[in-house]
Amino acid sequence: MSTPSTTAYVLRGVRPYGTDPVDVVLADGVVAAIGAPGTVEVPGGATEIPASGQVLLPGLVDLHTHLREPGREDAETVFSGTRAAAAGGFTAVHAMANTTPTQDTAGVVEQVYRLGQEAGWVDVHPVGAVTVGLGGERLAELGAMADSAARVRVFSDDGKCVHDPVLMRRALEYVKAFDGIVAQHAQEPRLTEGAQMNEGIVSAQIGLTGWPAVAEESIIARDVLLAEHVGSRLHVCHLSTAGSVEIIRWAKGRGINVTAEVTPHHLVLTDELARDYDPVFKVNPPLRTAKDVEAVREGLADGTIDIVATDHAPHPVEDKDCEWASAAFGMTGLETALSVVQQTMVDTGRMTWADVARVLSENPARIGRIDGGQGRAIAVGEPANLTLVDPDATRAIDGRSQVTASDNTPFAGMELPGRVVATFLRGRATVLDGAVVESTGTGSVTLEGAAR
Amino acid sequence: MKHLLTTQGLSKDDAILLLDTSAQMAATQSRENKKLPTLRGRTVVNLFYEDSTRTRISFETAAKRLSADVINFSAKGSSVSKGESLKDTALTLHAMGADAVVVRHSASGAAHQLAHAGWLDAGVLNAGDGMHQHPTQALLDAFTIRRHLVGNVGEDGRGTDTSAGADLAGVRVAIVGDVLHSRVARSNVYLLHTLGAEVTLVSPPTLVPVGVETWPCRVSYHLDETLEQWQPDAVMMLRVQRERMSGGAGGAFFPSPMEYSRKFGFDARRLAVLPDHAIVLHPGPMNRGLEISAAAADHPRSVIVEQVANGVAVRMAALYLLLAGTDERNAL
Numbered sequence: 001m002s003t004p005s006t007t008a009y010v011l012r013g014v015r016p017y018g019t020d021p022v023d024v025v026l027a028d029g030v031v032a033a034i035g036a037p038g039t040v041e042v043p044g045g046a047t048e049i050p051a052s053g054q055v056l057l058p059g060l061v062d063l064h065t066h067l068r069e070p071g072r073e074d075a076e077t078v079f080s081g082t083r084a085a086a087a088g089g090f091t092a093v094h095a096m097a098n099t100t101p102t103q104d105t106a107g108v109v110e111q112v113y114r115l116g117q118e119a120g121w122v123d124v125h126p127v128g129a130v131t132v133g134l135g136g137e138r139l140a141e142l143g144a145m146a147d148s149a150a151r152v153r154v155f156s157d158d159g160k161c162v163h164d165p166v167l168m169r170r171a172l173e174y175v176k177a178f179d180g181i182v183a184q185h186a187q188e189p190r191l192t193e194g195a196q197m198n199e200g201i202v203s204a205q206i207g208l209t210g211w212p213a214v215a216e217e218s219i220i221a222r223d224v225l226l227a228e229h230v231g232s233r234l235h236v237c238h239l240s241t242a243g244s245v246e247i248i249r250w251a252k253g254r255g256i257n258v259t260a261e262v263t264p265h266h267l268v269l270t271d272e273l274a275r276d277y278d279p280v281f282k283v284n285p286p287l288r289t290a291k292d293v294e295a296v297r298e299g300l301a302d303g304t305i306d307i308v309a310t311d312h313a314p315h316p317v318e319d320k321d322c323e324w325a326s327a328a329f330g331m332t333g334l335e336t337a338l339s340v341v342q343q344t345m346v347d348t349g350r351m352t353w354a355d356v357a358r359v360l361s362e363n364p365a366r367i368g369r370i371d372g373g374q375g376r377a378i379a380v381g382e383p384a385n386l387t388l389v390d391p392d393a394t395r396a397i398d399g400r401s402q403v404t405a406s407d408n409t410p411f412a413g414m415e416l417p418g419r420v421v422a423t424f425l426r427g428r429a430t431v432l433d434g435a436v437v438e439s440t441g442t443g444s445v446t447l448e449g450a451a452r
Numbered sequence: 453m454k455h456l457l458t459t460q461g462l463s464k465d466d467a468i469l470l471l472d473t474s475a476q477m478a479a480t481q482s483r484e485n486k487k488l489p490t491l492r493g494r495t496v497v498n499l500f501y502e503d504s505t506r507t508r509i510s511f512e513t514a515a516k517r518l519s520a521d522v523i524n525f526s527a528k529g530s531s532v533s534k535g536e537s538l539k540d541t542a543l544t545l546h547a548m549g550a551d552a553v554v555v556r557h558s559a560s561g562a563a564h565q566l567a568h569a570g571w572l573d574a575g576v577l578n579a580g581d582g583m584h585q586h587p588t589q590a591l592l593d594a595f596t597i598r599r600h601l602v603g604n605v606g607e608d609g610r611g612t613d614t615s616a617g618a619d620l621a622g623v624r625v626a627i628v629g630d631v632l633h634s635r636v637a638r639s640n641v642y643l644l645h646t647l648g649a650e651v652t653l654v655s656p657p658t659l660v661p662v663g664v665e666t667w668p669c670r671v672s673y674h675l676d677e678t679l680e681q682w683q684p685d686a687v688m689m690l691r692v693q694r695e696r697m698s699g700g701a702g703g704a705f706f707p708s709p710m711e712y713s714r715k716f717g718f719d720a721r722r723l724a725v726l727p728d729h730a731i732v733l734h735p736g737p738m739n740r741g742l743e744i745s746a747a748a749a750d751h752p753r754s755v756i757v758e759q760v761a762n763g764v765a766v767r768m769a770a771l772y773l774l775l776a777g778t779d780e781r782n783a784l
Contacts, residue, residue: 196560204663205460207560207584207638212662276568277561321539321569323559325582 007427008046011388013037016056016378018353018391024056026384029427034380049432051388054421057357059091059385060338061364061374063154063183063261064237064309066330067093067124069115070108071100076314076405078115078124081334084312084404086121086430088334089387089420092365092374093122097129098159104129104140106148113150120439121430125370128152130171130182134160139171146178153369156183158237159284161219163189168223172232179369181259183235184223186244187285191215196325198271198286206275208324211286213241220244224251224258235367236260238311240285242295249304259306259367262296264333264340265410267308269293273410279320279327280408283313300359301350307364310337314406331410335402339416342391347417353391373426384427393419403436453773455567455576458585459643464619467594467646472616473769474595474762481517481765491520494551494775498524499541500579501557506736506760507579507589511554514767520775523550538562539571546572552775553577560584575774583633589735590639592766594647596759597623597686600731609758621648626678627669628654628716629690629743630705632661636735637690641669654678656716658705675716679725687726688733689718692743709742719745723753731755 008027015021016034023040025033033040067081078095085093095112097103103112109126116124128145132138134157145152155175162168162184171182192215197203199210220236224247227234236248239260248260265283270290273281281287299305313330320327341360345351351359365375376382394415399407423431430437453466480488496515500508508524515522527541536544538557545553552575555563560582567576580586599605601623603615625644631637631653644651651669653660660671672678679687692712706712718732732744732754740746749756 199662201663201666204661205638205666207582207635209583210662277564318537322537323557323565324561325559 008043009049009424009429010040010042010046011049011051011056013050013052014054014056014388017357018055021052024378026386026424026427029384031378031380031382031384034378049388049422051421053390053392055353055389055391056378057089057353057387057389058361058375058378059387059423059425060089060360061368061370062090062093062310062312062334062337063235063307063364063368064158065093065095065312065334066098066314067095067112068314069099070111074316078112079119079121080403080405081312081314082116082119082121082124083436084332084334084402086423086425087403087420087436088336089338089389089423089431090122090334091385091387091423091425092125092370094125094127094154094368096158097127097156098134102129102133103127104132104134106141106144106150109145109150109152110148122425123370123374125154125368126150126152127158127183128155130155130157130162131167136160136162136164136167139167139174142171142174142180143178146180153178153180154183154235154367155180156185156237158183158185161185161187161189163219165222165226169226169230172227172234173230176232181233181235181367183237184219185237186216186219186223186239188215188219191218195286197274197282198288200271200289202271202274206277208274211284213243213288213292216241216285217243217247220247224248224256227258228254228256232257234258238263238266238285238309239305240266240288240292240296242292245295245299245304249299252304259363260299260304261307261309262300262305263311264308264337265331266296267293267300267344268340269410274324277324279322279324280331280410280412282324282327282329283331284329297344297350300345301355306359307367308337308341308359309364310334312404314404315408317407320408331408332399332402332404332406334404336397336409336411336416338389338420339395339418340411342418343416346391384424386424387420388422390419390421391417393417395419456587456770456774457563457567457576457578459587459590459639459646460585462587462643462646464646467643468617468619470591470766470769470773471595471598473773474591474766475613475616477768477772478613478762478765481761486517487519488517489519490772491515491518491775494520495549496520496522496552496554496771497545497550498522499527499545499553499555500525501527501555501562502580504556504580507556510760510763511579511767513764515771517764518768518771520771538565539569542566542569542571545574550574552771554579556580558582577770577774580635582635583638584635585639586635587639587643588763588767588770589636590643591770592759592763593640593688593733593735594620594643595766596733596755596762597625597649597731600755601685601729607752609755619648620644623649623686624652624682624684625649625686625688626652626654626682626684627688627690628675628718630659630692631655631664631690632659633693634690640688641667645669652678652682652684654716656706656712675722679722683727684730685727686731686733687718689744691735691737692739694739713742717743717745718748720747720751723748723751733759736760
């Protein structure tokens with residue numbers, strides 16, 4: 001196959017994983033060459049990208065994104081959400097199941113998968129619902145979703161907890177047949193009825209119903225024991241408390257096959273932000289205390305927490321421009337995630353860029369079983385799914401100028417370090433010079449298995 | 453004072469100014485012509501998202517006695533799901549030129565948002581937001597306590613109030629009941645503390661919020677022990693909502709109304725334990741026989757009816773201080 005010159009790039013003086021500068025050539029959708037500056041062979045017509053001082057990472061993978069389509073296209077679509085993902089440096093996202101209709105059948109997950117392919121910004125991997133309609137009563141057709149064109153491996157009722165212990169046990173067991181994983185939204189429902197924010201000093205003063213840490217921790221404790229008992233893989237979504245980190249650490253010490261994620265916002269924001277009742281800070285699980293923030297940072301640095309996932313949760317303006325109690329839970333995150341990780345973990349010296357690649361690309365790809373093409377090492381012959389970051393840049397965050405269709409960023413008005421300069425999806429630039437590259441048409445739409 | 457949203461952070465000087473102004477307002481209310489021209493031409497909107505006849509008519513009476521134009525706006529339901537959003541209502545009131553908005557809302561923070569979200573310029577007076585704050589209730593409670601325990605108005609409350617300029621230093625107040633869900637308790641704890649009073653919250657542990665340890669007060673789980681050993685000068689009973697008793701959603705805070713009443717209900721026997729000067733308060737409406745017995749509620753030492761009258765004076769003071777110009781305030 002001939003190589004059109006427009007799809008070849010040479011990144012000059014770039015630092016893979018933040019290490020020594022090299023030149024990297026991308027051609028034919030793969031990493032074609034890596035060598036000392038000035039030594040690599042460059043295909044004719046390749047686009048030169050001066051990248052001195054910039055960091056090259058494997059394309060970021062988000063295990064936890066809400067794209068809202070089908071059902072809430074007023075908040076986000078697969079197209080707008082994945083375009084935002086590319087802008088944030090992602091090359092793959094897992095689309096959560098709480099759409100309308102719910103992603104609980106092969107038909108719906110294939111629809112989302114196909115919309116992702118048509119959009120072409122990132123690989124979209126639909127998450128399958130664990131229970132029908134997220135109702136928590138009977139298992140959805142997990143096998144059909146696994147066998148569908150979308151090849152679902154991650155199952156979650158995210159937004160709701162699989163609280164019935166028998167149902168959770170069955171789900172953990174059942175997905176073993178196709179190497180799936182249950183990603184649990186750990187929230188004991190009875191302990192969190194009407195809950196609005198972290199239960200503690202701030203909720204007591206400002207009079208909002210508390211969401212106690214124990215409601216998260218008790219479910220995680222139960223689920224790691226269930227996973228141990230039946231020998232299954234368990235993934236814990238967005239853990240947010242110091243106690244949860246301790247339980248995961250204990251479980252891993254016992255050899256339990258559990259992985260855990262933290263969101264960017266739980267790495268930096270606290271419940272003190274609720275004091276002005278601005279619903280942009282209303283999120284589930286809620287923002288916790290400074291002690292919890294420190295614990296999740298420590299857990300991420302020492303490997304107790306495996307990944308950072310955004311829990312990108314777009315909402316239309318009216319769902320946030322109202323009373324706290326009436327407002328929707330959730331905040332956008334795709335375009336700020338890498339900056340927050342840099343600020344909290346890299347610039348503080350707690351993690352290297354190689355660690356960032358681990359928690360934002362390699363581990364999530366492996367957990368989601370998409371590591372055949374995503375989360376790969378930066379090496380010759382590997383798919384050119386790459387993210388180029390300028391760590392020395394700073395940018396002021398403004399919700400209205402984000403690529404996502406929604407404005408609800410908790411970082412509005414803040415200066416965050418780092419800027420995604422370019423994103424490559426199998427060698428094609430989806431972002432260049434910090435701006436998304438509008439696609440000229442749909443990618444190759446394949447629906448192998450759809451007619452089955 | 454542009455808004456009155458919370459007693460947390462209210463300065464002692466402002467609190468005493470509010471109480472002294474209330475006393476001046478109260479003095480005008482024994483005249484034959486109770487109406488003052490102070491707020492003529494100003495528009496006060498009573499924006500009530502929760503049913504509350506007594507608080508609404510108290511504010512309405514206060515505004516009318518100051519000659520303000522009063523608009524009552526009753527809105528049912530919450531934003532988004534039903535009807536007009538809080539924001540759109542605020543924009544409407546702004547367009548109509550409201551000078552002050554008195555707001556009662558089931559959502560904690562609604563008054564704060566009205567004041568600070570940039571939807572309208574009017575002064576905002578919080579008439580109760582969710583479980584958060586109800587500052588004029590705390591002010592009328594403090595005003596009533598000050599008249600009786602500092603100002604020596606006598607048991608019938610008709611003597612001359614000599615407490616102008618005074619705080620509540622050393623006064624002991626027990627606040628008894630459902631603290632967890634109570635904006636009255638939250639408002640009183642901070643205001644009474646600011647005024648120098650000592651506060652003990654008395655409640656079953658299920659009805660005390662997690663995080664209470666930062667509040668400037670003591671917490672007791674035993675009413676009899678508190679009354680006998682601490683000897684409060686004032687006892688404030690909180691309304692217990694009947695839906696807190698059932699075992700349904702979020703309920704089951706205590707085993708039964710009988711047990712609650714036995715351990716935390718205020719009656720003549722418990723009244724007899726108090727010092728002779730002690731007074732009994734209740735924000736109303738009362739559940740007679742549950743948190744307070746009829747004998748205690750109607751006892752000469754109960755100031756519950758006087759609280760209602762003082763409420764009008766306190767709300768006149770709050771409206772006056774929010775709306776009257778700086779020059780007039782200096783002239784006060």
